[in-house]
Amino acid sequence: MSPPAVPDVLALLAEGRPLTFETISAAFTPFVPLLARLPDTPQDPQWHAEGSVAAHSALVVAHAHALADEAGLGGEDRAALLLAAALHDLGKARTTREEPDETGALRIRSPQHARRGRDELAFRLLDTGIAPVLLLKVLALVAEHHSLHRALDGDGLNSGWSRGVPALARRAPLPLLTRLARADARGRVVLSGDAARGEDSADLLELAAQDLGVWAGGDPFAAFRAEVAALLPGASPDLQALAAGRGLQDWEAGRIHTPHEAAARVQDAARHGFPRLTVLCGPSGSGKSTLAAAFPDAEVISLDDLRAQLGGGRHGAKHGAWVSGQVMQAAREALRAGLRRGAHVVWDATSLRRSGRAQVLGLGRDYGALTRIVVAWTPPALAAARNRARPQPVPAAVLADQFRALDFPEVSEAHEVILRGPEEETWTL
Template identity: 50%
Template structure:
């Protein structure tokens, strides 16, 4: 497998069948793509497997044209091979507005990204490649959405989550790799997106570099946590349409100069090392553990019969610490987005600096660790956690830090607090 993956860094051009043969044991959905149908109006070339093969060929041509190599070429090729893997999970038939039955794949980009999140680590890819592939797969429809919205904030939001030049190349390959009547118009839209991103100054660059510089200079005498709260809170407010310039972010954070709470929320399947990491890295933080509260109320950590009461108790304990501007960590799996939204929403309501810690071990590691854990989890429960996982996106919190199975940090560049919160 290493030889196959290394070939993608240079001049290798394996076809889709080679991806199935080499990576199918890690990504079994690859074998289902040739049997996954597509709507003939938008994909007259046929099934998803056929489409993926065409996209791969176009990606190789674009990689040669742009003289890509190393991590960049490997990232583009893997994204091309995997961009529609979520269609195997989401494709169905449903009537459109006129009553005509159509083939649709709702949210397949997001589902594909989440499917890959705990499986791609099995391949031993460099961290930068792993997270870039996930970003390209998860955002490969967002380019058109940003174009439709058209605002600077929409372009910035996308640019801080994914490499726009690579996303553009993937979308060109995706569009050329399909048979549809509007192919020329789609390619023209992509070119317009590139021009607009360049005009906005977000093409291949940090979209908030000016914000970082100005806020950092203005708050040079303050703690790095306060600077993060001001900058990242300002970014979220800007992307929500609440403010336009960094000076407004500084003004909005003025009250926090007297003090503010810190909230850390964990995300990862059972056995990914969350609780042990908290004990080692955040000894001064109060811990709100849903498992511990279940044990208090039912006598068993795994008892799900009083989940409503458990959640209410956890929320109240969280509020107590937030009210006194304390430091607190919400320790739970939180692999679903709606579960994470509960503590993160409360944190934002109380003006906390929110940090999302994402544990991303390989699937084999999760199942391999389980038998030796103090509190084992049924294999069926672990499988459900992974299958239903909704892998986080950056805008869910002020700061995000990814930890692989060895607790190696892969947080976003520029976050000094990736080395600790104290």
């Protein structure tokens, strides 16, 4: 029997049909081959006596159905919760390894598996035709399903909670996230201390979020942004974006406490002007050069063009590391020069890794720039077709490696993170 089609699975989930993990996995495996590895991906028996990641995921999906029924969830929210339950531990197929503990005994660990799962899904699920708004909810739930206890660091609402909980609400819908955390905790044969902590964290997060007024959804910082805008009458959209973006970063880090401080920190930029830095992000063929052309007044720094000028070809270093080093040196010098002039600089490169983006965006912050990441959020099949049509296509294996290596941007990496679809649709994280 052929696997069910993804649209049919999504429709059934939205209607409340109790689909199993195996049914959901069968529909999505053609688009996310890593799912096929979950039955053979082990887990540490101390925390997961039920066995493999697939065995755990099957239990989590069943508990998520029960929690959705209990809450009367339907439509997009129900589909998001159930799909996230099926996919939440996908990253373990990439990150699981044995490591010695403090006694020297080997234990099974999966560090950063939540974020790696989100990164694996962020582009691949576009090929399924899933609605981007639904996909963004799923990605947020997968990425943050282990973040509840970190948001609750501290000893109450007058400490870290008052910052950590709204910050988490900015990244993920808390009512769905707490239900996923409860399903994850219950999806274990032996309710270990770690699982009990998951249930306790969900309960505590719900209480804290309600007290802080960030439980119901929407932008938890809407009032903050509105007050900043009111304190800067007549400010350009870019100045408002700089004030709000920098202000939220400083507020979450504990450097400021009020919107007034956020507005005060951009007074110099309001008087003397400020540069802008747009970092494009996406694999080859995703449409970054088209995005760069949408900024006619910007200074575009294209690593492909610099590589061609230095003799390495547009997509490969003909002379190896020497050309790559020269390209980056020339690009950084051009970036610094543009920022010093107060220009709008567009960094046109794949920018796949978070560490590489951090170096470029760090220069922008050093010069007081408004920083943006614009992601060319393109289905892999479309990117591959565009790549094949190029005069000098990137080898298919290289393109596959790019999708595998991509770190999906975090909202905290820049003042604004914008996703641009192939039909010029936009979504802001």
